[in-house]
Amino acid sequence: MNDTTRAGDPGRVLRAVQISSLGTYVPPRVLTNSQLEQMVDTSNEWILKRTGIRERHIADDDVATSDLAVEAALQAMAGAGVTAADIGFLVVGTTTPDTFFPSTACLVQDRIGATHAWGFDLGAACSGFTYAVTTAMQMVASGVHDHALAIGADVMSRIIDYQDRTTCVIFGDGAGAVVVSPAVDPELRILDFAHEVDGSGGPALRMPAGGSRLPASHETVDQRLHYVHQDGAAVFKFAVRKTSEICRRILDRNGLRAADVDLFVSHQANRRIIMAAAGQLHLPEEKVVINIDRFGNTTGATIPLALADALADKRLKKGDLVLLASVGAGFTVGAMLVRWAY
Numbered sequence: 029m030n031d032t033t034r035a036g037d038p039g040r041v042l043r044a045v046q047i048s049s050l051g052t053y054v055p056p057r058v059l060t061n062s063q064l065e066q067m068v069d070t071s072n073e074w075i076l077k078r079t080g081i082r083e084r085h086i087a088d089d090d091v092a093t094s095d096l097a098v099e100a101a102l103q104a105m106a107g108a109g110v111t112a113a114d115i116g117f118l119v120v121g122t123t124t125p126d127t128f129f130p131s132t133a134c135l136v137q138d139r140i141g142a143t144h145a146w147g148f149d150l151g152a153a154c155s156g157f158t159y160a161v162t163t164a165m166q167m168v169a170s171g172v173h174d175h176a177l178a179i180g181a182d183v184m185s186r187i188i189d190y191q192d193r194t195t196c197v198i199f200g201d202g203a204g205a206v207v208v209s210p211a212v213d214p215e216l217r218i219l220d221f222a223h224e225v226d227g228s229g230g231p232a233l234r235m236p237a238g239g240s241r242l243p244a245s246h247e248t249v250d251q252r253l254h255y256v257h258q259d260g261a262a263v264f265k266f267a268v269r270k271t272s273e274i275c276r277r278i279l280d281r282n283g284l285r286a287a288d289v290d291l292f293v294s295h296q297a298n299r300r301i302i303m304a305a306a307g308q309l310h311l312p313e314e315k316v317v318i319n320i321d322r323f324g325n326t327t328g329a330t331i332p333l334a335l336a337d338a339l340a341d342k343r344l345k346k347g348d349l350v351l352l353a354s355v356g357a358g359f360t361v362g363a364m365l366v367r368w369a370y
């Protein structure tokens with residue numbers, strides 16, 4: 029154990045773990061608000077004002093979640109200077125796996141040629157990425173594996189009802205992946221995570237049919253039950269409250285204040301949610317990363333897509349203290365503190 033170990037703390041580490049690299053991918057096709065105006069009764073003004081979204085990327089019909097995940101994973105591995113053979117474990121946070129089984133993780137493992145890796149899919153909806161990074165981190169922290177891939181990837185357009193204006197304007201498709209490895213500098217590492225679930229919130233955001241509770245039938249298709257159903261206002265309120273609550277908790281227990289945070293990278297579900305939570309945390313706008321305008325809500329991919337933009341814009345630099353936060357269907361809630369390693 030090194031001196032970063034804190035007994036009894038869920039973020040405790042046996043060896044310090046860093047995020048070594050990041051890869052992202054979005055399909056090239058763009059769906060703009062004005063195109064949506066032709067599809068449902070909505071307007072560019074409403075979408076922009078109520079969500080902050082201008083456009084989102086949509087996968088072609090023959091593209092599935094694993095296709096996006098593979099692109100992101102290859103980019104992440106190249107960035108970290110590791111080969112597929114170096115990967116011992118991979119986890120894919122996704123709500124839209126290619127199939128129930130085999131898992132998308134198995135499809136990705138095969139496609140990237142990670143012949144020594146094992147892995148699985150993780151269902152945490154919009155917290156898929158934070159939960160995947162946490163899971164991968166444990167594999168490396170414990171010493172079991174040296175390099176692990178954590179992926180958040182979704183083709184939300186496959187489960188969105190493009191006749192329902194309350195949901196179809198929000199979502200987009202994308203993928204992000206990170207390689208996690210033992211920290212080169214023990215100061216530059218994943219510092220902590222704080223996650224919780226509140227299953228009582230399940231009815232507020234769900235896909236009612238297609239599982240063992242309500243298998244696919246002509247009726248479920250006719251009733252449009254294979255799409256995302258959401259109580260937007262309930263999710264909105266929960267997301268604002270919980271994002272700020274979990275962030276405050278993780279900062280407090282690490283003896284940090286909002287002023288210590290260099291960058292706040294929250295799940296991108298709605299610009300108003302992010303800004304309200306940031307306001308409650310007293311985080312100024314310049315520390316908040318928002319790119320929902322270009323991608324919409326890509327579920328498992330929003331946080332890596334936002335990190336990638338921050339890196340490209342040089343807003344995210346080696347040594348920065350990054351606060352990640354997510355709230356998703358379940359409800360799932362997550363926060364991570366990362367001292368950025370590159």
Ligand code: UT7
Nearest residue numbers: 069070071074078154193194197260261263264297298356
């Ligand atoms: O990643 C986690 C997943 N999801 C979320 O985090 C989403 C959380 N919720 C939200 O982001 C917001 O609740 C929405 C964006 C979904 C909705 O925004 P809102 O400001 O909460 O709108 P609302 O549901 O209160 O609806 C206000 C009005 C309604 O009309 P009436 O009843 O006032 O006449 C809606 O029918 O806006 C109407 N409306 C729309 N109008 C134009 C709802 N969707 C649209 C639309 N275009 N696309």
